[in-house]
Amino acid sequence: MRIKKNRQGEAMLPDMPGVLKVNPCFHRKDWAAIFGRDCPIHLEIGMGKGDFILAMAAKERRVDFVGMERSLTVMHIAAKKMQKKHLPNLRLLPADADMLDQYFPPGRVERIYLNFSDPWPKRRHASRRLTTGDKLKVYRRVLAPGGQIHLKTDQEPFFDFSLGELIREGWSVGKVTRDLHRSGIEGNVFTEYERRFASSGLAIYRLEAYK
Numbered sequence: 226m227r228i229k230k231n232r233q234g235e236a237m238l239p240d241m242p243g244v245l246k247v248n249p250c251f252h253r254k255d256w257a258a259i260f261g262r263d264c265p266i267h268l269e270i271g272m273g274k275g276d277f278i279l280a281m282a283a284k285e286r287r288v289d290f291v292g293m294e295r296s297l298t299v300m301h302i303a304a305k306k307m308q309k310k311h312l313p314n315l316r317l318l319p320a321d322a323d324m325l326d327q328y329f330p331p332g333r334v335e336r337i338y339l340n341f342s343d344p345w346p347k348r349r350h351a352s353r354r355l356t357t358g359d360k361l362k363v364y365r366r367v368l369a370p371g372g373q374i375h376l377k378t379d380q381e382p383f384f385d386f387s388l389g390e391l392i393r394e395g396w397s398v399g400k401v402t403r404d405l406h407r408s409g410i411e412g413n414v415f416t417e418y419e420r421r422f423a424s425s426g427l428a429i430y431r432l433e434a435y436k
């Protein structure tokens with residue numbers, strides 16, 4: 226979904242509470258210092274307007290959450306929502322997934338959420354998908370032993386592609402469903418896209434992958 230660029234919002238973003246400064250000198254951040262404690266980190270790549278990660282951070286106070294998003298206009302919307310909540314266990318990282326390795330030391334992340342990632346349906350754009358073999362190798366590096374990827378999407382071809390890449394890269398895959406909301410799952414936290422797609426009757430695909 227395209228949204229109009231908000232130059233003013235983007236300019237304000239770096240000074241908003243909870244938003245991390247993207248400074249090349251800060252690479253491989255000391256996450257324990259950032260959160261003031263040493264807890265498991267759960268990361269959402271492409272968090273959009275933040276509905277999911279804000280709800281997760283409110284629900285799981287013993288986990289530290291990082292929302293990564295490359296659109297600053299979109300992140301500004303999430304940062305505004307965050308201002309109204311008390312969420313000391315959430316930080317927003319305005320950066321591209323390509324930079325993941327630069328921000329997280331090996332084994333630092335316990336879980337990666339990929340929610341409604343851009344499906345890039347054209348074959349010539351396939352390398353941009355967030356679940357290519359190359360990206361999965363990076364996720365494997367930043368994930369701790371026993372680390373997990375939780376993926377949700379409404380796009381069946383993207384889901385099948387992701388499943389294929391995960392298996393090829395040697396991940397164990399479990400809890401696969403092709404209709405999440407009729408699968409009897411409990412405690413599912415909706416993302417913004419999920420709410421929209423589910424209300425128009427679309428099936429939601431979900432899987433977990435284990436390192």
Ligand code: SAH
Binds near residue numbers: 271340342
């Ligand atoms: N997770 C949200 C938003 C899904 S839309 C939800 O489920 O509602 C996908 C989001 O991923 C967009 O906001 C897009 O800007 C972001 N995105 C796409 N590619 C990215 C990348 N390489 N790095 C960081 N964010 C990315």
